[in-house]
Amino acid sequence: xxxxxxxxxKLGKEVFGTWCMLPSSFTVDVIARTGLDFxxxxxxxxxxxxxxxxxxxxxxxxxxxxxxxxVGDDQENTILHALETGCEGILVPHVSxxxxxxxxxxxxRYFPYGKRGLSPYTRCHEYTHVGLAASxxxxxxxxxxxxxxxxxxxxxxxxxxxxxxxxxxxxLGMYDISQSVGLPGQLEHPDVIKQLESCLKVILNSGKTAxxxxxxxxxxxxxxxxxxxxIAFVADSFALSSFYKESVLAFQSK
Numbered sequence: 001x002x003x004x005x006x007x008x009x010k011l012g013k014e015v016f017g018t019w020c021m022l023p024s025s026f027t028v029d030v031i032a033r034t035g036l037d038f039x040x041x042x043x044x045x046x047x048x049x050x051x052x053x054x055x056x057x058x059x060x061x062x063x064x065x066x067x068x069x070x071v072g073d074d075q076e077n078t079i080l081h082a083l084e085t086g087c088e089g090i091l092v093p094h095v096s097x098x099x100x101x102x103x104x105x106x107x108x109r110y111f112p113y114g115k116r117g118l119s120p121y122t123r124c125h126e127y128t129h130v131g132l133a134a135s136x137x138x139x140x141x142x143x144x145x146x147x148x149x150x151x152x153x154x155x156x157x158x159x160x161x162x163x164x165x166x167x168x169x170x171x172l173g174m175y176d177i178s179q180s181v182g183l184p185g186q187l188e189h190p191d192v193i194k195q196l197e198s199c200l201k202v203i204l205n206s207g208k209t210a211x212x213x214x215x216x217x218x219x220x221x222x223x224x225x226x227x228x229x230x231i232a233f234v235a236d237s238f239a240l241s242s243f244y245k246e247s248v249l250a251f252q253s254k
Contacts, residue, residue, distance in 0.1 A: 004066075004088070004142050005037060005038055005066040005068075005088070005089065005144055006141075006142060006144055006168060008037070009168070009169075009209050009229060009230070012229070013229070014224050014228075014229040014230075014231065015037035015038055015066075015229065015230055015231070016036060016037055016220070016231050016233065017036045017037050017038035017039055017040065017065075017066070017068075017231075017232055017233070018031065018036060018039055018040070018232060018233050018234060018235060018236060018239070019039070019040045019042055019070075019213075019232055019234070019235035019236065020039050020040065020041050020042060020046070020048075020056065020235070020236050021042050021045065021046040021048075021235050021236055021237040022046070022236050022237055022240075023046065023047055023048040023049065023052045023056075024052075024056070025052070025055040025056045025058070025059040027236055028041075028056045028059040028060050028065075029059050029062075029063070031065070031236060032059060032060045032062070032063035032064075032065035033063050036065055037065070037066060038065060038066040038067070038068055038089075039056075039060050039065055039066075039067055039068070040068045040069075040070050040091060040232060041053050041056050041057070041067060041068070041069045041070065041087070042070045042235075043069060043070060043071055043072050043082065044070055044071065044072045044073075044093050050081055050082075050085065053069060053082070053085055053087075054085040054086065054123065057069070057085045057086050057087045058086065061086070061088075066088055066089065066144075067087045067088060067089070068087060068088070068089040068090065068091055068144060068146070069082040069083075069085065069087045069089070069090050069091070070090070070091040070092075070093065070148075071090055071091070071092055071093070072093075073093075074092050074093075074094070074095065074100055074103065074104055074107075075107075076103070076106075076107040076117075079092065079104065079107040079108050079116075080107065080116065080117050083108065083116070083124060083143070084119075084122040084123065084124045085123060085124075086122075086123040086124050088142060088143060088144060089143060089144025089145065089146065089168075090108060090143075090144070090145060090146065091146040091147070091148055091169075091171060092104050092146070092147050092148065093148045093150065093173070094148065094150055094151065094154070095147040095148060095149055095154055095161065096149070096151055096153040096154035096157060097153070097154075097157055097161075098157060098160045098161055098163075098164060101147055101161050101164040101167055102164055104145065104147060104167070105145060105164060105165070105166035105167060108143065108145045108166075109140065109143065109145070109166055110136050110139065110140055113140060113166055114166065118136075120132045120135075124139065144168050144169065145166060145167055145168050145169070146167070146168060146169035146170070146171050146209075146211065146230075147161070147167055147169070147170055147171065148171045148172075148173045149161065149170055149171070149172060149173065149199070150172075150173030150175075150176030150177065150180075151176050151179075151180055152180040155177070155180060155195070155199060158170075158199055158202050158203075159202055162202055162203055162205075162206035162208055163206065167208060168208065168209055169208060169209040169210070169211050169230050170203045170206075170208055170209070170210060170211065171210075171211035171212060171230065171232075172196060172199050172200070172203075172210070172211065172212045173213070174187050174192075174196070174212055174213045175187070175213075177192060177195055177196060177199070178192045180195065181195050187215065187219075188219070196212070197226065200226060200227055200228065204227050209229055209230050210227060210228050210229065210230065211228065211229075211230030211231070211232070212228050212230075212231065212232070213231075213232045213233075214231055214232070214233055214234075215233075215234060217233070220233055
C-alpha cells in the first residue's frame with residue numbers, strides 16, 4: 001500500500017472514512033473507489049466472518065483505502081487473527097481501564113514494543129519467512145492501533161488511558177457516550193457535546209489522534225474544526241438504506 005494512514009495523521013491531516021457492516025468484498029470494492037481514507041470492518045456488530053474479513057481487507061488495499069478491523073473483544077487471540085488478515089489497523093471496543101489498553105498494545109505489536117504472536121506463514125507476512133525482519137519492521141511502523149472509549153468507566157479513566165504508549169488513536173464511541181450522560185442516541189444534545197469536548201481535550205493534550213463518529217457532513221466539518229482528525233461517517237448499511245428510502249419517497253411524492 002503506497003498510502004499509510006499513520007503518516008497522514010502525523011502530518012496533522014484529517015482522515016475520513018466509514019464503517020462496513022455488510023459481509024461483502026463487493027461492497028468494499030464499490031466504497032473503496034470513492035476516495036475515502038479508510039474503512040472500518042466491523043466484527044463486533046456486523047455478521048462478518050474472519051474469512052470474509054480477509055477478502056474485504058484485500059479489496060480495500062487494492063484501491064488504496066486503509067482497512068481497519070474493529071474486533072469483537074480485547075482478547076489476544078482475537079486481535080492476532082484480525083491483524084493476520086493483512087489489515088493495517090485495529091479498533092478495540094469498550095476499553096475502560098489502563099490495564100486493558102496495555103494488554104491491547106502487547107497483543108497488537110511485535111517485540112520489542114509488544115508480545116504479538118509471530119508466524120511468517122500468513123498473509124500479513126506474504127506467507128514466507130524470507131525477509132521476515134523487514135516485514136516485522138514495516139508492521140511495527142505502520143500498524144494502526146486504536147481503542148474505543150465508550151462508557152462512563154472509560155471516561156473516568158481517560159486521563160490515564162491516553163498515557164499508554166503504543167496506542168495511536170482514542171476513538172470516542174458517540175452512542176455509548178450519549179448513554180453515559182443519560183441521553184441514549186441523542187448525539188447532538190448539548191450535554192453529549194459537552195462530554196465529548198471534555199474527552200477530546202484530554203486526548204489532544206496527550207498527543208494522540210482523536211477519533212469519533214458522525215451522522216452528517218455538517219457535523220463532520222464541525223468536529224474537524226474542534227480537533228478530531230479521525231472521523232468515521234455513518235455505515236454502508238445505512239447509506240444503502242437511506243438512499244433507497246429517499247428515492248422511494250421522492251418517486252411517490254406528487
